[in-house]
Amino acid sequence: MVQTADIIIINGRVLPMDGASPPAEAIALAGNRILALGANTDIEALAGTGTRRIDARGATVMPGFNEAHMHIFPGSVSLRQLNLHGVQGFEALKAAILDYAAKNPEEPLLMGFSADYSIISLTEPCTRHHLDAILPDRSFMMFAPDHHTAWANTRALEEAGLLHGKDVGIGNEVVMGPDGLANGELREGNAFGPVAALASTGGREELGMVTGMDPESVTQEQYALDRAILKAGLDYCASWGITSIQNFDGNHYQLRLMRDLMQSGELSCRIRIPYHMKNFMALDDLDKAADWKQEFQSDMLRSDFVKVFMDGVLDSQTAYMLEGYGDRPGYTYEPLFTPEAFNAIATKADALGLQVAVHAIGSAAIRQTLNGYEAAVKANGARGNRHRIEHIEIIHPDDIPRFAELGVVASMQPVHYPGGTCFPAEPTTTRIGEDRWDQAYAWRSMKEAGAPVVFASDWPVSPVSPFQCLQDAVTRKPWKDGLKDQRFSLMEALEAYTATGAWVEFMEDRKGKLIPGYLADVVVLSTDIEQVAPDALMGVESRVTICDGKITFERD
Known part of the structure; x- marks a missing residue:
């Protein structure tokens, strides 16, 4: 007996993003799973009397965007x-x-x-x-x-x-x-x-x-306010075609709020929330992170990784640098963790089966983080926990190949590039120093060296729009002649926002691609994105967003 679809999307250019399958015309969804992809006539045959039909009008239909680094609250x-x-x-x-x-x-x-x-x-x-x-x-x-x-x-x-x-x-x-x-x-x-x-x-x-801590006390009114704020934020993300969020601030309070929204059917995006390990915490606090992983492990809400800050940012000169700043030679700042403290955190978290994700912007912070991951491998063996480094805004060339060697993910934000659509070139380019421009925001260099590269916005640091991030990824102009071209192709950038994002969070077996049996996370765009001029990508919109088989946003 042929299963009837709950939703069919026809007349589209369906991009499976699986690296092998060609585009299709239509897709069928049943429950919270993808039922089939194919020609319009084949998918129409799966419709029943109660099936919702969506006409894509020739536009792109693709996996929902996986926002791999943001701050939802x-x-x-x-x-x-x-x-x-x-x-x-x-x-x-x-x-x-x-x-x-x-x-x-x-x-x-x-x-x-x-x-x-x-x-x-x-x-x-x-x-x-x-x-x-x-x-x-x-x-x-x-x-x-x-x-x-x-x-x-x-x-x-x-x-x-x-x-x-x-x-x-x-x-x-x-x-x-x-x-x-x-x-x-x-x-x-x-x-x-x-x-x-x-x-x-x-x-x-x-x-x-x-702090990573919960608020000391919360009244019913305050809880209701926070719940409403988060619900509005999740719905706003859905309006941009986002179906998955990898959050980068977290505490148990946020997890409880999200569980409340999930249980009431109001969670419009899948979300994973970290245990935030601060430099004043005891190493044994990581046992709480392991407990959270067991407590929150559904496909809609998970807490299965640890967030760490290693340094600050370039513009305020709080990034930890190997050779100082371009406008302040010799000033390197300092890391938030000693090498010994971070090595211990990386090793224990790795042994507990927890992914570690470290904010590291300066070249010294990146090297110290890689050293910590290397220490974990030496202590525990290669366990495949897909540890991450976030931002990677200036890196020493010697450290680029270490990502592939250690199996470390490069989590980067093209929209952060100074001189792109969001941020001015100054004062950041002066902080970096012209002699190191080729080592800054090096997405293509990382990818060519074998690092898994995942894209995100870091909202609210920059707009949550995936399309603005995609535009910066494919149009980036060098600060001067002779610098390496760091641009991605459109399909590479889309992969970094979908399939790679799912792989990074260990869900590549059920989302990030449009494959029968995978979770029904789909976005219908406002146009055929492959036909859009690179410098006009940020004008693309989500017309319909579907998460877990439910329509979470509809523009029309």
Whole structure:
């Protein structure tokens, strides 16, 4: 007896993304699985009286996007905040902040995001005095695009107890001014966390990134607010064709919120959430991560990996570098973990069967992380845990082949490339130094050396749109003649956002490709993406998103 389809999608260019099968015209879904691919007539024959028909109108039909590195709680909260992307100069900043303040009269802490490091000017860094001149009587803080630096006005610093400075731990800093008071710049989570706690959310969205701990107490009203914020964020991701999220901040509180949404049928994307290992935690805390892996192991919600920060970012000069910065030779900064501490973490997590994913942007941070993974292999043998390094913005050439040798994943974000569609070239290119430009954001170099390369946005650091990331991946222009061409082809970039993403999270046997029997995670695009000019890719949209056999977004 032939099974009847619940959903059929016809008149499309169906890309299986399995590396072997040619495109098809149509696809059938039954329950939460793919039933068949084929010609329109073959798929139409699987329809019954209750089958939902979707006409793709000649557009691409492909596996749902796997967003392999993002921050769902901060990203979801950012939908309620002031977006400062593209705002330049004091007057433009003033207009944006005052308009936002007028529209949010009850918010105890007004917050902006994606404020460029040079938002005032390339030669004048932002301070609390600039913000005081705009908004002196209400607390205000804005984040840099990378979410590693924030700037707060005097009112916010006073309320958070930071105006007179504070020891906020290794790798974090309340920057002080010449007057002996905080100048408003806050580097890393321990520094801006006390200000974020003033918000109506109580800063709960930052805990998974800053401390990895749960909030101390949450009222029913606060829980309901956080649940609604996350639901809106998940639905927003679905509107971009995303069906899987690999989250990079996490605590047990977020997992419980997601389980609540899953059990009520409101989880619009699959999600995996890490155990966030911080440098103040005991090694035995990794046993909790192993417990979480057992507690959350469904195809919709999992917690099966460990997140670690090794360093900061280039623009604030908190990335850990081998040979200093281009504009600050000899200044290397410092790692958040000693080599001995990270080696122990990598070895124990590996022995527990946990994947480790490390934020490492500077060349020294990347090398120290690779050394830790090598120590794990020497201690435990090669266990195939597919450990990862996130971002990899500047790497020493000697370390590129080590990814393939050690089986380490290169998790990279083309949209972060300075001078692309999202971020200006300066000050980042100056921080790197012209002599090392060929070693920066080296996606093609990593792939050619045999590293598995997976793409993502790092939302809310940059827009969650996969299409903007795809455009940067295929159109990147070198900063000067003679540099290596780091571009991906469109199909390589799509693979890095689908099939490779599924492989990275050990689900290549059931998602990331359109194969009969695989999970029904499908996106119907607004056009045939293969016919779109490379510099117009960010204009493509998701028309219909289907996750686990359910329509989670429909534009029409």
